[in-house]
Amino acid sequence: MVALLPAGCxxxxxxxxxxxxxxxxxxxxxxxxxNISGRILFAGDKPSMPSIDMSSNPSCERxxxxxxKAETVVVNANGTLRNAFVRIKDGLAPAHWTPPEESVQLTQxxxxxxxxxxxxxxxQTLEILNDDPVNHNVHAESQIxxxxxxxxxxxxxxxxxxFPREEILFPMTCSVHPWMRSYIGVSSHPFFAxxxxxxxxxxxxxxxxxxxxxxxxxxLGRKEGKVTLPVSGVASIDFTYGSQ
Amino acid sequence: MEASKSTAEAARxxxxxxxxxVPGGATRSSSPEIGYNPGLHKWSLLLxxxxxxxxxxGGLVTSRDAGLSVPDWPLSYGKLMPKMEGGxxxxxxxxxVATTVGLFTIVLLVWIFRxxxxxxxxxxxxxxxxxxxxQGVLGGLTVLLLLPWWISSSHATLAQLFFSTTVVxxxxxxxxxxxxxxxxxxxDENPLRGLSLAAPxxxxxxxxLGAAVRHKAxxxxxxxxxxxxxxxxxxxxxxxxLLHYGRNRELRTCxxxxxxxxxxxxxxxxxxxxxxxxxxxAVQPMPLMVTFTVxxxxxxxxxLAASVVLAILVRRNLGERVTLPELTADxxxx
Numbered sequence: 001m002v003a004l005l006p007a008g009c010x011x012x013x014x015x016x017x018x019x020x021x022x023x024x025x026x027x028x029x030x031x032x033x034x035n036i037s038g039r040i041l042f043a044g045d046k047p048s049m050p051s052i053d054m055s056s057n058p059s060c061e062r063x064x065x066x067x068x069k070a071e072t073v074v075v076n077a078n079g080t081l082r083n084a085f086v087r088i089k090d091g092l093a094p095a096h097w098t099p100p101e102e103s104v105q106l107t108q109x110x111x112x113x114x115x116x117x118x119x120x121x122x123x124q125t126l127e128i129l130n131d132d133p134v135n136h137n138v139h140a141e142s143q144i145x146x147x148x149x150x151x152x153x154x155x156x157x158x159x160x161x162x163f164p165r166e167e168i169l170f171p172m173t174c175s176v177h178p179w180m181r182s183y184i185g186v187s188s189h190p191f192f193a194x195x196x197x198x199x200x201x202x203x204x205x206x207x208x209x210x211x212x213x214x215x216x217x218x219x220l221g222r223k224e225g226k227v228t229l230p231v232s233g234v235a236s237i238d239f240t241y242g243s244q
Numbered sequence: 245m246e247a248s249k250s251t252a253e254a255a256r257x258x259x260x261x262x263x264x265x266v267p268g269g270a271t272r273s274s275s276p277e278i279g280y281n282p283g284l285h286k287w288s289l290l291l292x293x294x295x296x297x298x299x300x301x302g303g304l305v306t307s308r309d310a311g312l313s314v315p316d317w318p319l320s321y322g323k324l325m326p327k328m329e330g331g332x333x334x335x336x337x338x339x340x341v342a343t344t345v346g347l348f349t350i351v352l353l354v355w356i357f358r359x360x361x362x363x364x365x366x367x368x369x370x371x372x373x374x375x376x377x378x379q380g381v382l383g384g385l386t387v388l389l390l391l392p393w394w395i396s397s398s399h400a401t402l403a404q405l406f407f408s409t410t411v412v413x414x415x416x417x418x419x420x421x422x423x424x425x426x427x428x429x430x431x432d433e434n435p436l437r438g439l440s441l442a443a444p445x446x447x448x449x450x451x452x453l454g455a456a457v458r459h460k461a462x463x464x465x466x467x468x469x470x471x472x473x474x475x476x477x478x479x480x481x482x483x484x485x486l487l488h489y490g491r492n493r494e495l496r497t498c499x500x501x502x503x504x505x506x507x508x509x510x511x512x513x514x515x516x517x518x519x520x521x522x523x524x525x526a527v528q529p530m531p532l533m534v535t536f537t538v539x540x541x542x543x544x545x546x547x548l549a550a551s552v553v554l555a556i557l558v559r560r561n562l563g564e565r566v567t568l569p570e571l572t573a574d575x576x577x578x
Contacts (some may be wrong), residue, residue: 026349027286050525050526050527052527052528052529056330057329057330059329060330070527072525098506133328133331134327134329135321135326135327135330135332137312137313137314137315139312139315139333147390148390149314149315149390151314151316151321153321161411173309174313174331175310175311175312175313175331175335176310176313176329176330176331176332177330177331178308178309178330178331178528178529179527179528181527199491219514
């Protein structure tokens with residue numbers, strides 16, 4: 001008997017773009033699934049990363065020995081781009097994918113957000129922590145999902161939020177510290193990734209098929225590419241951004 | 245004789261130029277200013293000054309992107325006094341100045357009801373109190389509803405109107421207002437009454453566009469395109485006064501002030517826009533951009549107030565419209 005693995009398990013989302021009544025549950029046959037991987041490259045002059053001026057907030061400034069650089073465009077040492085959100089945009093059969101029970105953490109530490117770009121599934125819990133000795137407000141500037149703005153004092157309990165609809169990407173900001181900005185990508189399925197220090201990504205456990213892969217960067221914009229994943233195989237696709 | 249009669253009637257059209265306020269027969273320079281209340285006037289000036297500070301504080305909130313730094317309202321982080329740090333300093337500071345202005349307005353209302361003999365001042369004071377209450381509610385709503393542009397822009401525009409109201413109250417309670425105006429007849433070839441109304445209307449429209457730009461409802465191009473139009477209207481009114489009614493000191497002074505303020509405002513608008521472009525990629529609000537933008541907002545309030553005052557002074561100082569050749573003929577026959 002072939003085991004069918006759901007991409008996630010746990011409680012159902014509050015709302016999705018695909019009503020359960022008309023769309024089957026998203027499932028992957030592990031015997032035929034494969035991986036799509038690639039790199040996000042950056043060509044041209046490496047952009048400078050401006051320093052954040054925290055002098056107006058000594059409680060924030062004291063937490064850093066050296067000036068903090070803005071993560072608007074981060075080019076890695078190997079010429080790849082960090083903090084790019086990669087996902088399957090088209091090609092998946094219509095399905096309702098159950099989000100994992102594990103929450104995704106967004107931490108306010110040293111008056112910056114960690115991580116800078118968050119990938120999360122529709123209905124998955126976002127856990128917001130404040131490690132700082134200062135008040136923060138957390139403002140989800142979403143356009144498709146309901147926007148919200150909450151406060152989080154230094155020793156407050158963690159805050160939990162879910163997003164009912166797919167939305168790629170929207171900013172999460174703090175008006176107390178206007179340089180604080182992270183980006184949230186809410187995906188209706190589990191096939192997404194955020195590039196890190198090596199600029200690579202891997203979308204694991206993808207059913208075979210032909211897909212449109214989309215890369216979204218907060219400043220450099222969107223790019224798309226087609227890729228065909230064979231049965232139990234791997235596929236690779238790279239994207240290249242240039243300096244604007 | 246005809247001319248002096250018509251100008252006296254014209255003076256009565258304007259609130260404050262009643263016979264009880266200025267006894268007939270008193271000369272302009274030696275009028276005892278019956279009814280003038282120096283304490284009330286000083287309080288009105290204080291309120292107007294604090295309101296201008298409030299406009300500056302509000303401008304700082306928007307320019308520093310601090311509008312949502314305090315998510316709750318009317319309390320701040322569930323307290324009357326949160327830790328003043330970062331954006332909270334601007335947002336809660338704005339609320340504190342607003343509360344002060346609200347209290348000052350209540351005091352002004354009570355003072356006017358108790359001490360002011362001109363009954364028409366009471367509705368004005370009530371209007372000021374209603375405006376400041378509505379303004380507070382709009383400020384709260386814009387926080388709770390996450391800065392919808394129509395509420396934020398209304399909040400910004402009503403702030404400008406409220407400031408003008410406080411300035412008008414200060415004008416009506418001033419010593420100068422209790423003196424008999426040196427009324428000049430309105431020149432038929434250079435009418436001023438209608439034109440003087442155009443200035444505050446155009447300025448108010450431009451202020452609303454500016455607020456809509458600041459709250460990201462429209463592009464800056466609309467506000468930029470409106471600037472030359474509004475400037476032309478203001479210069480048209482002011483230059484007509486200087487060229488044709490310059491012998492009236494009140495009108496002349498106010499027209500010069502309005503021109504000065506407006507040209508300053510144009511410079512600040514250009515500077516604010518240029519700094520905004522220069523710092524488009526900045527990761528946080530830059531001090532120079534904030535400074536020019538907030539000054540632009542504050543001087544915008546002054547522009548509206550000056551244009552409103554000018555429109556009022558036109559009605560106070562202008563007699564009925566006369567055609568000069570006919571007046572000469574009447575005078576000759578008399």
